[in-house]
Amino acid sequence: MGNVKEARSPLILHNAFLVTMDPAARVFRDGALVVVGDRIQALGPSAQILRDFSHLAAAESIVDLGSRFLLPGFVNTHVHSSQQLARGIADDVDLKTWLHERIWPYESRMTEEDSYLSTLLCGIELIHSGVTCFAEAGGQHVSGMARAVKELGLRACLTQSTMDTGDGLPENWSASSTDDCIQSQKELYKKHHNTADGRIRVWFGLRQIMNATDQLLLKTRDVAEELKTGIHMHVAEIPYENQLVMNTRKINHGTVTYLEKIGLLRSNLLAAHSVWINEEEFLLQIEFFSKAGVKVSHCPAAAMRMLGFAPVKEMLEAGICVSLGTDGAPSNNRMSIVDEMYLASLINKGREAYMNGQTNPTALPAVAILEMVTINGAKSVLWDNEIGSLEVGKKADMIVVNPFSWTMVPLHDRISSLVYCMRTENIDSVMCNGQWIMKDHKILNVNEEEVTSLAMQASDDLLRRAGIYLPKRMNYL
């Protein structure tokens, strides 16, 4: 009985600048929050919460946050966790080299153990940047990812990279048959969905339309619907993709119009990037997304580096749920969602000048960015009934930000400073599912130094096996 009582004993975090991100956009200047088990039991002004709950908690479970900020954990809606060991293998190269000579050889030689280490390394960076939940964009070894996510204490929607057709794949890595693609994902769903105390969910993956037959698109649509899970797919990434769809699928205006035609646009589709919404059919394609309730993951750094400007302002104005992602380490190098918040705001302000000939500093204001990384992120991963805001009854996924450093003071506008000033280093502690997974900058569940060293070794071995040798850029002596 003692243990049961101990497990249910509340944790009280008080004296916090508490940003709830709830529907009423409540912010408590001096707020407190009570965690019992994996959920939020209560929140409100510190004085009231301490009066009502402090007699129930052990002294060490009443934590004074010293006016630090308390926010919902961030949701990163597009990450290639198994590409973390490939950081730096494809910098400053053209798209074809990037994919055919670097990424596909790398991914095709990867073992489940590599994927496990890669996800551990990626997860460490995600946690440092305040992420408590991420959507995997699709990798080869979901079981390796699941093992790492379980150990890290994170929450994730894991997805297999799925392709049943496509040119340029490495010799040892031909596309699978349509049935194998569906079958293997069904098995992964059975094995991992709702595991790790409910922190892991399994989604269906479609790498991109150029690597999917119509049969695969339709079967994925139906099986995901049947299992009530999501589909993660790269959509309208580059002009060539739209062109190929027009040529091979005999339809005007490319990917989005085609996906609409075959009924793939649904509220469980998470469309990554969506940069090249067709110009001639721009408003109609945006309407297709908003009517169907499709979610869009905007990855500003990767878009700037590889793809182009995504019409984020227009999508948000049309009521589309847009969230933020980092993409993978070879397309961005930094897996910090905090950096993406800053970039998303700047890029979409700058894009206005490029599109309309005049600047618009009001585009994508700070609150919109905060929504994108919290509640919109939660909606994008179909989990907003439990995460994405600090509300009574929701899961205790939250972060403690210390703003009292040179990066953020003097804090005249605390909300905007979270977007325009905050750095990853300002995030002190991270809780997921009621458990601290980082405290005072220390990752708690895995040994960060050990993972770093094992990952460096595994990455060298993997590149050697894949025959990837990078040219020296300067005069190495």
Ligand SMILES: [Zn+2]
């Ligand atoms: Zn991606």
